[in-house]
Amino acid sequence: MTRTMSEAPTLPAPRGPVSEAVLSVLRGDRPALPAVDGSAPYGEDLQLALYCCYELHYRGFREVDPDREWDPAVLRIRAELEGLFLSALRDDVPAGADVGSELDALLVEHVDAFGVSHHLRRHGQLWQLREYVAHRSLYHLKEADPQTFVIPRLNGPPKAALVTVQHDEYGAGAPERAHSKLFADMMTELGLCTDYGAYLDSAPAEILAEVNLMSLCGLHRGLRGALIGQFATIELTSSPGSDRLVKAMRRLGCSPAALRFYAEHVEADAVHEQLVRRGVIAPLLSAEPELAPDVVFGIRASMFLAARSDDLLLRHWNRGESSFRDGVDGRKP
Numbered sequence: 001m002t003r004t005m006s007e008a009p010t011l012p013a014p015r016g017p018v019s020e021a022v023l024s025v026l027r028g029d030r031p032a033l034p035a036v037d038g039s040a041p042y043g044e045d046l047q048l049a050l051y052c053c054y055e056l057h058y059r060g061f062r063e064v065d066p067d068r069e070w071d072p073a074v075l076r077i078r079a080e081l082e083g084l085f086l087s088a089l090r091d092d093v094p095a096g097a098d099v100g101s102e103l104d105a106l107l108v109e110h111v112d113a114f115g116v117s118h119h120l121r122r123h124g125q126l127w128q129l130r131e132y133v134a135h136r137s138l139y140h141l142k143e144a145d146p147q148t149f150v151i152p153r154l155n156g157p158p159k160a161a162l163v164t165v166q167h168d169e170y171g172a173g174a175p176e177r178a179h180s181k182l183f184a185d186m187m188t189e190l191g192l193c194t195d196y197g198a199y200l201d202s203a204p205a206e207i208l209a210e211v212n213l214m215s216l217c218g219l220h221r222g223l224r225g226a227l228i229g230q231f232a233t234i235e236l237t238s239s240p241g242s243d244r245l246v247k248a249m250r251r252l253g254c255s256p257a258a259l260r261f262y263a264e265h266v267e268a269d270a271v272h273e274q275l276v277r278r279g280v281i282a283p284l285l286s287a288e289p290e291l292a293p294d295v296v297f298g299i300r301a302s303m304f305l306a307a308r309s310d311d312l313l314l315r316h317w318n319r320g321e322s323s324f325r326d327g328v329d330g331r332k333p
Helices: 016-029 044-055 066-068 072-092 097-106 118-121 126-139 158-170 179-189 204-220 221-252 256-288 289-318
Strands: none
Touching: 016 044, 016 072, 016 118, 044 072, 044 204, 044 221, 066 072, 072 289, 097 118, 097 221, 097 256, 097 289, 118 126, 118 221, 118 289, 126 179, 126 289, 158 179, 158 221, 158 256, 179 256, 204 221, 221 256, 221 289
């Protein structure tokens, strides 16, 4: 008998033969699965299919039996999709092993830097801010959950330090201060739907790929170093970006309640930066120095995918177009 969760989203619309087959399997059908080896690794079809496979490990879907999480057919096709995605990332992201230099580079704010937060800070419009927040909801409504998967894959000081960071992410014992709740509150203030997964059909592949990287690394013990690198990237770059978004929201006349999420990250992530660098990464590499290339890969892959998302959004916005892929008008509440 199919069991459902009231907070689970509905299945999205397919974006190609692979995602259509995956969605059929999730519903309990047994279609002939198409070959995935010709799929574009960063394309809409593959990224949606992979996202739906991963979502079974979070809140699932209303139409999908929770037991489907460990269905061999789902796991087989997921492994094929992961292989294509990971191979493409390893081809596109230069290898390295100097974690210290990589972390130092994350802390440098270049004068000519220009991404989504810079655009919104300087001259972004409210409808563009709303679109950005809607896209980011695919991660932030489950903020920290992908990284929590890595906790049992660590030991000793790195585990203790990461748990300390995650305790803050989940509100330090106060549910109303959990970062996912603060994000939902901001969405309400901006007139956006706070239902979990509400904007999945609107999000382009570039947005899905960023979230998929987190799930990929979190769910594979062999990629625990890459997950730590990805997490470090978030924590070391979040504070200045959040500060720009607070200033953008003030310029656009957003309410004080709307500012709380990013204002919280200006301060919290400045503290988390030190915890991740000194409490997680330093002892991890001291105990397992062979993970250094994986940590660098996680950092560089995260930056690579974030740059692709920024490029997509700015390209649409500079033409005065919505970045939503389903035809929704981002200008309307």
